Amino acid sequence: MEGALPLTGALLLQSPNYRGRKQLPESLRATYREGFYNEYMQRVFQYLGEQGVRPRDLRVVYESIPLSPGMGKMLQFVAKQGSCFEVILISDANTFGVESALRAAGHQGLFRRIFSNPSGPDARGLLALQPFHSHSCARCPANTCKHKVLSDYLRKRAHDRLHFERLSYVGDGANDFCPMGLLAGGDVAFPRRGYPMHRLIQEAQKAEPSSFHASVVPWENATEVRLHLQQVLKTC
Numbered sequence: 233m234e235g236a237l238p239l240t241g242a243l244l245l246q247s248p249n250y251r252g253r254k255q256l257p258e259s260l261r262a263t264y265r266e267g268f269y270n271e272y273m274q275r276v277f278q279y280l281g282e283q284g285v286r287p288r289d290l291r292v293v294y295e296s297i298p299l300s301p302g303m304g305k306m307l308q309f310v311a312k313q314g315s316c317f318e319v320i321l322i323s324d325a326n327t328f329g330v331e332s333a334l335r336a337a338g339h340q341g342l343f344r345r346i347f348s349n350p351s352g353p354d355a356r357g358l359l360a361l362q363p364f365h366s367h368s369c370a371r372c373p374a375n376t377c378k379h380k381v382l383s384d385y386l387r388k389r390a391h392d393r394l395h396f397e398r399l400s401y402v403g404d405g406a407n408d409f410c411p412m413g414l415l416a417g418g419d420v421a422f423p424r425r426g427y428p429m430h431r432l433i434q435e436a437q438k439a440e441p442s443s444f445h446a447s448v449v450p451w452e453n454a455t456e457v458r459l460h461l462q463q464v465l466k467t468c
C-alpha cells in the first residue's frame with residue numbers, strides 16, 4: 233500500500249477504469265527524490281487532478297490494491313481475538329488511499345486508529361495531500377516519523393491507564409526501522425523478509441548486537457505472523 237516508489241501512476245495504468253490513460257510524464261517522474269515521497273505524491277495528485285482524474289477514480293484504484301500475501305487471514309485472526317489485541321496502523325501513504333483499500337477489503341473496523349498523511353478533495357474537488365506532522369527526527373522524511381507517531385500514541389494510552397503487555401510491529405519499509413527503538417525485550421518485530429526494514433534491522437544487529445532487545449520474526453507470508461501471534465496468545 234505504500235513504499236518508496238511512485239506507484240500511483242503505474243496503478244492507474246493497471247486499473248481497468250483507466251485503460252489507455254497515458255503514463256505520468258517523465259518530467260514529473262524525474263522530480264522524485266528518495267526521502268521526499270510525500271512531496272512527490274502531492275505533485276502526482278495535482279497532475280492527475282489537472283488531467284481530469286477525480287477522487288472517485290483514485291478510490292477505484294486504491295480498492296484494487298491487493299493486500300500482502302496472507303495479510304487478510306492474519307487480520308481476520310487478530311479481529312477474532314477481541315480485546316487481546318489493540319491494533320493501529322501507521323502508514324506513509326495517505327488517509328484516502330489507506331481507508332479506501334481497508335474498507336474494500338473489509339478490515340477497516342479492526343484498527344483503533346489509522347495514522348497517515350491527510351488527503352481528501354480540496355476546494356476544487358481534486359485530491360490533495362498534506363504531511364502528517366512535523367518532527368525533529370533526523371532519520372525520517374519531513375512529513376512523518378513513525379517513532380514519534382507510535383511514542384505519542386503509547387504515551388496517550390498510558391495516560392488512559394492502559395498498559396500493553398507487549399508490542400508486535402509488522403512492517404516492511406525503511407521508515408519502519410525508526411520505531412524499532414521503542415521495542416523492548418518481550419516485544420516482537422515482524423520485518424518483511426528482504427525488504428528495507430529487515431535489512432536495516434540486520435545491519436543494526438550486526439553493528440551492535442546488544443542494541444536490539446526485541447525478538448525478530450521475518451515473514452514472507454503473513455501466515456507466519458499469524459502463527460507466531462497464536463503462540464503468544466497461549467499466554468494471553
Ligand SMILES: [Zn+2]
Pocket residue numbers: 369370371372376377378379380410411
Ligand atoms: Zn524517525
